[in-house]
Amino acid sequence: MEEQLLVSAAEKIPGGGGDGESLVLCEVKKQVCLAGPLIVGYLLQNVVQMISVMFVGHLGELALSSASVATSFAAVTGFSLLFGMACSLDTLCGQAFGAGQHHMVGVYNQRAMVVLGLASVPVAALWTYTGEILLLFGQDPEIAAGAGSYIRWMIPTLFVYGPLQCYVRFLQTQSLVVPVMLSSGVAALSHVLVCWVLVYKLRMGSKGAAVANAVSFLTNLSILALYVRLSPSCRTTWTGFSRQAFHGLLGFLKLAVPSALMVCMEWGSFELLVLLSGLLPNPKLEAAVLSICLNTNAFAFMVPLGLGGAISTRVSNELGAGRPQAARLAARVVMMLALAVGASEGLLMLLVRNVWGYAYSNEQEVAAYIARMMPILAVSILFDGLQGVLSGVVRGCGQQKMGACVNLAAYYLVGIPVALFAAFVCHLGGMGLWFGILCGLVVQMLLLLAISFCATNWEKEAMRAKDRVFTSSLPGDMANVDYSTGQVHPVYLCGRISKIEVLGTGCYSTFTLNKIYRETMENFVRVL
Incomplete structure (x- = not known):
């Protein structure tokens, strides 16, 4: 009966009095308003x-x-890790905000900053030995030494990047995306001046450029932190630093680690293409062409990345609020938007295929190679955009473990092996390498599509979201409820040990958990 009531309540979508078309248009407007500033922010x-x-x-x-x-090297070994771990806030902060547990949004943000700060320490140690690591992999000694020096001066950037991504997610999940765009704009504009001062005026050379990254990211972070501290919009979600941030770190890692694996495996597979291109005949040409293709693909991916951030917010908010039908509608709408964006970007690439290469190089050989690569690049941009928004749906639902398994299978069991076979056995060169990645993208998109629209029970996901928020918001003593047996473990209360029996066994809906909470509080009063 309780579960039926929950499902019935979930069917009531705000604005649901209109027809289906008006609901879709309303959802499109919400996602475009969310995605627009995010796209600009990511680009900046x-x-x-x-x-x-x-x-x-x-x-x-x-x-x-x-x-x-x-x-x-920094992107693969450090920034992808922190970016991925911060993406777990798409689930936690989004669902907490949707459920009305606004104070937990701030607690999750602080908890993430603690974990990301700790994770940055071993990464910084790894970066210290970057030069030696690159030498072990056969890199040119001069380049290895220069890269090692450059990345050591980027270590401060690492410790700023983590909190910055946490604040971005903290605001994004509350649909406060304009401050993210504006702060990124200020940081990007000031970065030109900072680089000029450090590189030329202070004569720090390449070291100055590395330090400038930290200065600009710190500028961005400071603006967002001031906004959160002073804005009335964050009054209920940011109530100051809390000791709760240091509790439940292992529970946070259970979501953050798979989230990081999702990102790291995807980023790593693309960077691996450049390394493999060095083993091909005419490696300078192949590496140059693949680098141009990677830059083009990354630039085109900014739009799906913004849509992915928007849909993770929409899905997590609606699931946290107990509205599974609204979450499902949002997922369907974003697929239509991503399909339109991917098709438009792919068509644009085909139209400019004969001139795009000259934007990067004056060499006719490079431009001609790029023109031949454009059709396969256009198709990969389409599928990359679709998987990008589907990954956002997965994050909104909190299914990062499933997403990590999908990325492992798609890229490392399909994509990379096909790339090696096509490039080195079929002698297709760089085009073969990119064809392998395209195969990985297709497999990834199909698996994520099946998970999102075939395997996902949206009503159960709404219950899981409510339960996740409920258990996280319990006081420390209350958090010891064993939901599989319905028994509260011995707790210490006002100097007395009390074993309190609560509701029976079974699968708990949100209503049941609320009942557990009420009955346990009543028992606490009796003990007193």
């Missing part, structure tokens, strides 16, 4: 490191090569 955050590399490029070929290698 990526521009920061691009500007640093551009400044280094004017210092010489060796400095540029070293900075490029260091940036790729």
Whole structure:
């Protein structure tokens, strides 16, 4: 009976008095308003490191090569890890906000900053030995030494990047995305001046460009922190630092680790393409073409990435509020948007295929190779966009473990083996490598599609979301409820040990958990 009431309540979507078309249009507006500022914000955050590399490029070929290698190494070994772990807040903060447990949004944010800060320590130690690691993998000694020096000066950036991503998710899950865009804009604009001062005026060279990343990210973080502290919009979600942030760290890691694996396996597979291109005949040409394709794909992915952030917010908010039908509608709408965006971007790539290469190189050979790559790149942009928004649906539901398994299978059991076979056995070169990644993207998209629309029981996901928020918001003593047996473990209360029996056994809906909470509180009063 209780579960039927929950499902019945979940069917009531706000604004549900209209027809289906009006609901879809309303959902489209919500997602576009969320995704627009996020897309601009992500683009501006990526521009920061691009500007640093551009400044280094004017210092010489060796400095540029070293900075490029260091940036790729940092992305795979550090930034992808922190970005992925922060993505767990898409689930936790989003569902807590939707459920009305606003204070838990701030607690989750603080907890994430603690965990990401601790995770940054071993990464910083790894970065200290980057030069030696690159030498072990056969990198040119001069480039390895330069990359090692550059990345050591990027270590402060690592400790700023984690909290920055946490604040972005903290605001995003409350649909406060305009401050994210504006702060990223200020940081990107000031970054040009910071780079100029450090690289040329203070004559720090490439080291100055690396330090400039930390300065600009810190500027971004400071603006967001001030907004959260002073804005009335965050009054209920940020109530100051809490000792609760240091509780439940292992529980947070159970969601953060799979979330990080999702991102790391995806980013790593694309970076692996550049390494494999060095083993092909004419490696300079192959590496240059694949780098251009990666940059183009990354630029095109900013739109699906923003849509993915928007849909993770919409799904997590609706599930936390107990509205599974609204969450399912949001997932369907974002697929239509992603399909339209991917098709448009792919068509644009085909239209400019004969001139796009000249934007990166004056070499006719490079431009001609890019033109041949464009059809397969256009298709990969479409599927990459679809998997990007489906990954957002997975994060909104809290199914990161499933997502990590999908990425492992798609890229490392299908994509990379096919890339190796096509490039080195079929002698297709760089086109073969990219074809392998395309196969991985197709498999990833199909598996995520099956999970999101065939295997997901949205009503159960709404119950899980409510239960997750409920158990997290319990006081420390109350958190010892064993929901599989309906028994509260011995707790210490006002100097007395009391074993309290509560409701029976079975699968608990949100109503049952609320009943457990009420009855346990009544028993606490009796003990007193």
